[in-house]
Amino acid sequence: MPSAETAVSDDSSAPAPAARHPWVWAVLYFPFGLSFGFPSIALGYLAARAGISVSAIAGVVGMTLLASGWKFLWAPIGDYTLTRKRWYVIASATVAAGFIAITVVPLSRATMPLLSGLVLMSSVAATFVAFATEGLMVHNTPVQARGRAAGWFQSGNHFGQTAGGGLGLWLMRHAPEPWMAGAGLAAVLAVCALPLLLLDEPARALHGASVGARVADAWRELVGIVKSRAGRIALILAILPIGTGAAKDLFGSLGPEWNVPADTVSLVLGLGGGVAIVIGCFAGGRLADRVHKPFAYALSCALGLLACVVMAWSPRSVSGYAVSTLFYTFTLGMVAGSFTGLVLAIVGHSAAATKINLFFALNTLFTLGILRVDGWAHDAWHTNGMLYTEALVGVAALALFAWLSGKIRGSELPAG
Secondary structure (H helix, E strand, O other): OOOOOOOOOOOOOOOOOOOOOOHHHHHHHHHHHHHHHHHHHHHHHHHHHOOOOHHHHHHHHHHHHHHHHOHHHOHHHHHHOOOHHHHHHHHHHHHHHHHHHHHHOOOOHHHHHHHHHHHHHHHHHHHHHHHHHHHHHHHHOOHHHHHHHHHHHHHHHHHHHHHHHHHHHHHHHHOOOHHHHHHHHHHHHHHHOHHHHHOOOOOOOOOOOOHHHHHHHHHHHHHHHHHEHHHHHHHHHHHOOOOOOHHHHHHHHHHHHHOOOHHHHHHHHHHHHHHHHHHHHHHHHHHHHHOOHHHHHHHHHHHHHHHHHHHHHOOOOHHHHHHHHHHHHHHHHHHHHHHHHHHHOOOOOOOHHHHHHHHHHHHHHHHHHHHHHHHHHHHHHHHHHHHHHHHHHHHHHHHHHHHHHHHOOOEOOOOO
């Protein structure tokens, strides 16, 4: 029986993928990461300075995870309707409009519900950026090169969350008018769409078929992967509360506790975090190429739990903040690269975004739960209590997976 490391679902009728250098996936996926990074870093830090509680900030940031947590429900729209490139352009423009709207709303306790709604709108639009990029990546990347593509793909996502978020904070603090920060981010999104010109567009699935036929095909693809042993292993790893990196979304609001100035937070979480997470993504992808993919993911998650303890023990200084957050961010990149390598090993060409986002969405949905737990734990037991809580929950989850891994059964996925 093939493992999740070797089993590949593919369609013999699918056109031979045209190889593209994987840097294009980093650029195209950057806007999706920015839809997380801008609220968590920029709004998180500025809201904390405005005296808004960490739990309230977690609620706004959680809107990004809420959209991603349920995106598999509408992923078939991206697979079965417009072309991938058209969806990308429409979604990017919507995200850009959302960013501009967010920057003109003043930060206060009274505006938190409005900001939550705007962040949710931008995040839903950003899911279609993800669907388009995933479909184009699967079509334009040979199966044997998908591990390498996974590292570049996730590096773009997380560089957007880190460097993109840091850029948003810098613009919010230094632009003459708040809306200019949103306009600057919108310009970045426009540039990210340029690699679309280099890519082949996959044929539209079931073009001209009824809605019912398209829904049935998406369901058939999902059922097939869920019935396989490889798919079930990936699903369990996706839903366990490990590798969530939830504390990272609150790092912007924790800056004042380490006595870190805003511009330093922007540099550490932005450029520094972007470099750290990109290195981590490549390290996770390499690890997944060398060892059994589920083990690579579990090992990356364990390193992330260690990073929680390192941060709790770090001195409350600029250097302590920088070293501990960058180490945590590096491990998060390893988690993303290894998990994406696992998922891309078991999906084929058909309904690619639908199947990919079943795993990604469930992983994100459970991250939302840990983010809320982190917010509550911080309010109850302060920062160290939050970090220890995340670490202990993760240790319990890893122990559960070790117990379950030998009991998982399922069918084989068809080889490509």
